Amino acid sequence: MRGLRLGIVLLGFVVASCGWRPSGTPRAGSPEALAAAQAAAAPTAASQQPAATSSNGTTATAPTQTAAANAEPITPFNRADFDAFLNEVRGEALQKGIKPDVLNTALTGVEPIMRIIERDRNQAEFKLSFATYRDRVITQANVQRGQKLRDDHQALLRQVAQRYGVQPRFVLAIWGIETRYGAVKADVPLVHSLATLAFDRRRSSYFRNELFAALTMLDRGYIDFPTMKGSWAGAMGQPQFMPTSYLSYAEDFDGDGKRDIWNNTGDVFASIANYLAKHGWNTNQTWGREVRISADLQKKLGDFAREGRSGCRAIDQMTKDLSLEDWSRLGVRRADGGELPKAQQTGALVQPDGAGGQTFLVYGNYRSILRYNCAHHYALTVSLLADRLGDG
Helix, strand or coil, X not given: CCCCEECCCCCHHHHHXXXXXXXXXXXXXXXXXXXXXXXXXXXXXXXXXXXXXXXXXXXXXXXXXXCHHHCCCCXXXXXXXXXHHHHHHHHHHHHCCCCHHHHHHHHCCCCCCHHHHHHHHCCCCCCCCHHHHHHHHCCHHHHHHHHHXXXXXXXHHHHHHHHHCCCHHHHHHHHHHHHCCCCCCCCEEHHHHHHHHHHCCCCHHHHHHHHHHHHHHHHCCCCCCCCCEECCCCCEXXXXXXXXXXXXXXXXXXXXXXXXXXXXXXXHHHXXXXXXXXXXXXXXXXXXXXXXXXXXXXXXXXXXXXXXXXXXXXXXXXXXXXXXXXXXXXXXXXXXXXXXXXXXXXXXEECCCCCCXXXXXXXXXXXXXXXXXXXXXXXXXXXXXXXXXXCC
């Protein structure tokens, strides 16, 4: 996943109940999407550090967001400035070797889309507990749908697992959360959305890079211009890859010469697995487990804070890694009260809702999921959904 930047497509799992439409909505699985669902019907710590970007294009954040009232004001577009920006992009793209006819097709008639800037700047304040987030995604219907697709694609998933070393249940869970197992289709013209966000000063450098990656995709013939559509933040296809993630991690699993993450199920599965594999996935491990911790350890948990910065705020909020033997000695037990496994393995503690909520002991694979989307609510839900889906 990676380079994968936090994308934005409608949360497929709650589409039917909330009556959303796929275009221009928050990325599937993101906390923003679930908050929008909550608003339509009527990540964990609240600290607001600079958000990290994920595989899909939106910023990866905890479920508490900055209120719209505090958002940076939106400066109206100046047409002349935007045209000058497009000319600058064209010139730089030519220097990068992108063909003139590709640029003529892609950049002619591009218009700024103000509603994209409004969505990017003005996200309503909200707070979702982990249980609320989890329960909106991991429903019996969604589990059954995933298990049916697991059985339908059993041979393909097994082949992907053998090549990339990623268990099928995790590929299925990410696929399910991102686009409701491929059912949700984003339809925003990608170059228009990326050009709009690249012109806007808030995250110009990031989206400018994604715009050049999208132009590179067109130049190399990976996709044609009319078909190149995605979320308002530029995430594409069933795995919701940003263009840079596509160039780095998308796979041509069947060898047909195309990396088709829009319509080719094998390429979709392989691309998700490749992203996880390139971010340190270990096929011999699972993701972790729910645990209980002693009252004494809870009081001292701050003493086990992780040092340094990883580029993902959610990872930085975890404790440092200790051996299972050390955690057991400190008062960590299975959720049912039993002893931790006697495995030679390390893990970190995560409390998505703080000291009063659930506690999870997570392993290295969990960090690989966070590289797909840097939010504990997302990564824990992927993990628990994967447990429910099973490998068949």
